Amino acid sequence: MSNSLKFRGVLVLLCLLLSLFAMAPSLMRNSLPQWWLDTFDPIQLGLDLQGGMHLVLGVDVDKAVESRIDTVIDQAETQLREKDIIFKRIERRQGDRLVILVYDNEEGTKVDTLMTENFPSLEAETFDGAGGYIEKHYRLSDSEIANVKDYAVRQALETMRNRVDQFGVSEPTLQRQSGNRILIQLPGVKDPKRAIDLLGKTARLEFKMVAEDANVQDAIAGKLPDGTQLLYERNLNRSTGAVTENPLVVVDKTVLTGDLLSDANVRIDTRFNEPYVAIDFNAVGAKRFDQITAANVGKRMAIVLDDTVYSAPVIRERIAGGSAQISGSFTSQEATDLAIVLRAGSLPAPVKILENRTVGPSLGQDSIDKGIKSIMIGGLLVIIAMVIYYQLSGIVAVTALVLNLMFISAMLSLFGATLTLPGLAGIVLTVGMAVDANVLIFERIREELRLGKAPKLALDAGYGKAFLTIIDANLTTLLAALVLFQFGTGPVRGFAVTLSIGIIASLFTAIFVSRVVFDFFLQGRDVKRLSI
């Protein structure tokens, strides 16, 4: 055997061996030793094959800017009162604008001084308002707005990551995408509805005092007293499962928020055997809760989550120690999820679902079965066609094809690429196209044989002349596949991946491996006729 053939043969065998090692975990995961599984990962399946959820959520960043302004308003109002500055009103306008109405220039200057001292990030403007007032306008600088928005998305991502961790999904993916979008992938999630609720709930917990003297009927008709708002209390009738909503008027100003929580847990109320969520405040929260309850004994305090009142108990006595409970009418799962979102913290702004693709596990398995069946049947048909057409040489091409499939699956596992349904289609397509290189070579060899060349010379000439053609043809297809990878999203990318890998593998098997097989059988023999 010539040295070159030996070297090439060993190279092919090494590749084959490596492929077998890399493929094994995908085929028989359970019967392999641990070191094997540690070295080679099984092929990673896309969500469309293994089932799971793909979500793109958009964070409503404008709301984050609004709530930032609202915080500034709260602080500024307190400080204006402390400094005894006389002003008519302080309010938010057009989403990102803070307006203070004053009666004269003297007070206006005082307001300006206070605002520039305490809120340096605000840009000021003065207008003459209607009715002789002076309007002091403040808005966040563009760079500050960009900061607030950016922070909101980062914070939302962090919070969602906390929630997913507590929800218990294996190998979740959470990524920030361009702008205000967050991509979440939850493989194999069993209850998609619950996952969405858990992830997307703003979970803004607020405590507000009930405005006892307001008339609820007037409020429903649209006549709300200044500084109050109309909310609804949600009640679940346990026997019928029906949800009813009771209107309730509360004081606008939030006395305490969920930001000051240190822990939240589900407990069971032993009297009614109903679940509730026990919350613990941190030191600051506990102190404030103590003060509030002390000042409002006998009044009702509403516990509000995302603008829905869960309960509005009467404060019977001052509560020190910083523990409270949220009892609404929960199912035990609702209570568990509520505890999770409270522990993980609230989202800085509401989110909307921009894209949702959920595939149930049964459909995924269906797709795998059908995909593999297509590959098998398609491959078998190609094998039959090749052997009929090219006889023994056809078998060489078939060997190359089988090796090609093995190399593709090995490369998928070695590169950690994800196999999707279009990816499976890409493999099927590769099977059809992979034999093309061999067809080109064989047709060339036939032509050379017809010119009367000896088999070995014809073989040489055939491989030589077809080589550049094959490279040109495959590189252009590879070009298309790479563009697809660059611009494609999700499952389509999977197609580009298997197509690219398939082209590279088929170049190797069709040009290199098939030649080694030919040379191996023809070495040292004086072949008169080539079976082609």
Next chain:
Amino acid sequence: MQLIKPDTNIDFVGKRKFALVVSAVLILIGLASLTVKGGPDYGIDFAGGTLVQVQFAEDTDPAAIKNALSGIELGSLVVQSFGDNQNEFLIRVENTSGELQGLSGQIQAALEATYKEGTVDIRRVEMVGPQVGKDLRSKGIKAILYAMLGILAYISWRFEFRFAVGAIVALCHDVLITLGAFSVFGKEIDLPIIAAFLAIIGYSLNDTIIVYDRIRENLGKHNKESFPFIVNRSVNETLSRTLLTSGTTLLVVLALFILGGGVIHNFAFAMLVGVLIGTYSSIFVASPVLIFWEERKKASAKKA
């Protein structure tokens, strides 16, 4: 075995005017269908919307499902049976909802209220908001354009510019006819279809380049013969390879089309049409374009 005898010499080039008519008719049928239907039939990936794939345990039909959903504000509603399972249906809705328990949740609830709970298996939910749909559409178009530009550059570099023009004309021809076929058969264009289009581009190109390669080779060998003669000879010489490769590719695409299941069905359809048209175009479109180009050049040289 041989399908094509070595000395075969079919006059493909002589039939190029006839081929031009055939191609023109195919393209016009597609364009007419596209015009009548007001553009391609976009699936939810590009148009936005909600899609729910449901399997029922009991027998039912689209009319009953529509009835069950009549209480929800859905926009346009399409219910069609799906795949080879008896009681599996696709529910496609024009509207989307960014709310957490959006339309798909409402659809599930409505179905479970009508059919018994537990007999309704939601196998797949896809919701694409209008903004995302728009993004995906522009990305898809960009992908096809950039792929074509890259190919133009590569062929101009490896061959000559006129070959690149011929290849691109053939590609546009293939994509247009496949697009037309989708419109005529009322199939939706989705994200995977863009992948199929790019695969068609890659495949058709593969075919075209192999003929071109032979033309380039023969131009060097037989420099006394006329250009159309060389083109025709090259097409004939590569004919057996063209047919065999198309044949094997068609075999697997057919396997995918028949056995691949509903989700991949349209993808396989696109490939099926694309491979057929791509094979036809590398013989009857890509090569004749070279001759047309040559004749125009000669004509303008005479004028000057």
